[in-house]
Amino acid sequence: xxxxxxxxxxxxxxxxxxxxxxxxxxxxxxxxxxxxxxxxxxxxxxxxxxxxxxxxxxxxxxxxxxxxxxxxxxxxxxxxxxxxxxxxxxxxxxxxxxxxxxxxxxxxxxxxxxxxxxxxxxxxxxxxxxxxxxxxxxxxxxxxxxxxxxxxxxxxxxxxxxxxxxxxxxxxxxxxxxxxxxxxxxxxxxxxxxxxxxxxxxxxxxxx
Numbered sequence: 001x002x003x004x005x006x007x008x009x010x011x012x013x014x015x016x017x018x019x020x021x022x023x024x025x026x027x028x029x030x031x032x033x034x035x036x037x038x039x040x041x042x043x044x045x046x047x048x049x050x051x052x053x054x055x056x057x058x059x060x061x062x063x064x065x066x067x068x069x070x071x072x073x074x075x076x077x078x079x080x081x082x083x084x085x086x087x088x089x090x091x092x093x094x095x096x097x098x099x100x101x102x103x104x105x106x107x108x109x110x111x112x113x114x115x116x117x118x119x120x121x122x123x124x125x126x127x128x129x130x131x132x133x134x135x136x137x138x139x140x141x142x143x144x145x146x147x148x149x150x151x152x153x154x155x156x157x158x159x160x161x162x163x164x165x166x167x168x169x170x171x172x173x174x175x176x177x178x179x180x181x182x183x184x185x186x187x188x189x190x191x192x193x194x195x196x197x198x199x200x201x202x203x204x205x206x207x208x
Contacts, residue, residue, distance in 0.1 A: 028116040030060035041127025050097040058085045069114040076107040
């Protein structure tokens with residue numbers, strides 16, 4: 001029983017060793033060389049194109065394989081071809097940054113390869129996403145205040161001067177005045193009657 005168990009363990013170890021040998025990087029003599037390892041986005045507008053490309057070459061003598069590429073956060077997404085890059089050939093790794101995030105940014109992308117010389121490469125991107133400009137409110141025309149016409153107040157006539165009160169005439173004076181008037185009226189009447197009598201006599205004489 002122990003022999004069987006030992007043989008099984010030996011078989012498993014042999015298979016694992018063979019698998020490791022089979023899965024071992026085939027491009028030990030491959031390499032990767034980027035034209036630039038850092039890209040400056042500069043100052044860009046919100047929502048603009050956030051895709052940039054890192055171009056690289058395989059200067060080795062065996063095919064180069066990109067095994068993985070990951071951004072330092074979810075806002076930085078790399079993409080690459082799964083096909084091997086032949087010796088002397090070029091390829092690209094695209095990096096897309098989420099430009100809906102306003103403000104300065106600095107992110108990295110880690111690239112893993114099958115190269116024994118350069119198994120890991122770190123790429124960098126940085127820049128600033130500007131906030132959209134705020135539209136100014138339309139200018140409201142300013143109207144100058146219009147002076148109200150000056151209206152003259154109506155002129156008020158001065159109040160009439162009070163009539164001085166007349167002092168009452170004494171009763172005795174009034175009585176004397178009335179008596180005098182009656183006397184004069186009597187004289188006038190007597191004269192009138194006398195003249196009428198004369199006129200009648202004259203008329204009778206004239207009639208004879």
